[in-house]
Amino acid sequence: DGGITQSPKYLFRKEGQNVTLSCEQNLNHDAMYWYRQDPGQGLRLIYYSQIVNDFQKGDIAEGYSVSREKKESFPLTVTSAQKNPTAFYLCASTGRALPTEAFFGQGTRLTVV
Amino acid sequence: DAKTTQPTSMDCAEGRAANLPCNHSTISGNEYVYWYRQIHSQGPQYIIHGLKNNETNEMASLIITEDRKSSTLILPHATLRDTAVYYCIVRVAGGTASKLTFGTGTRLQVTL
Numbered sequence: 001d002g003g004i005t006q007s008p009k010y011l012f013r014k015e016g017q018n019v020t021l022s023c024e025q026n027l028n029h030d031a032m033y034w035y036r037q038d039p040g041q042g043l044r045l046i047y048y049s050q051i052v053n054d055f056q057k058g059d060i061a062e063g064y065s066v067s068r069e070k071k072e073s074f075p076l077t078v079t080s081a082q083k084n085p086t087a088f089y090l091c092a093s094t095g096r097a098l099p100t101e102a103f104f105g106q107g108t109r110l111t112v113v
Numbered sequence: 114d115a116k117t118t119q120p121t122s123m124d125c126a127e128g129r130a131a132n133l134p135c136n137h138s139t140i141s142g143n144e145y146v147y148w149y150r151q152i153h154s155q156g157p158q159y160i161i162h163g164l165k166n167n168e169t170n171e172m173a174s175l176i177i178t179e180d181r182k183s184s185t186l187i188l189p190h191a192t193l194r195d196t197a198v199y200y201c202i203v204r205v206a207g208g209t210a211s212k213l214t215f216g217t218g219t220r221l222q223v224t225l
Contacts, residue, residue, distance in 0.1 A: 031213075033213055035215070041217065042198075042200070042215050042216055042217035042218055043157070043200075043215040045212065045213065045214055045215075048212060048213065056212075058212070059214070088154070090156055090157075092156070092157075092213065094213065098206055099145070099147075099162045099206060100206045101147060101159035101162060102147075102149070102157070102159065102213060103159070104156030104157050104158070105156050106155060106156050107154070107155070107156055109154075
């Protein structure tokens, strides 16, 4: 079945360490997105990519980096520069054909101690 | 993409219709209205979308005003499982993807 997979579901890291969150999709979608969600809050866009080897900053890109070397994959690195990295991270993808709804992964809950 | 405004929270009795409003007064002619919902600690799920006509599917109905400046998502017979945060967004559909921005949504609480 086609879908979007995030791994791991839970991740613990020590403060000051970089950590990379995985996002893979087999939907043949061109666009992929990363969001951060804090408790009781909405989704805030970190980065998005419309095609391979290209990506744009979202609303809260500071302290994060991404790459898009393959169409299927859009990993997110949370760097030590991110002041409050503990959050729920969601990855999404959209295709070109209507209705171009977004498909989401199940999220990764990152806890930095 | 146009910005949307939704109430922070709403309550609905089980079995009754839940009507969730959304204002999108700056919507452009080529922007669609999409609705998603997020059940606690899961990824958002697509519900329905529309351009200017009313739409219905197995999950919900979408009513868009004639001037397209607002819309209402209707869950005809709400159940406890419909308790979730509902997001209304507007964006251009098809072709090269644009920025996909979510607001804070409406927290719907369905009660017995």
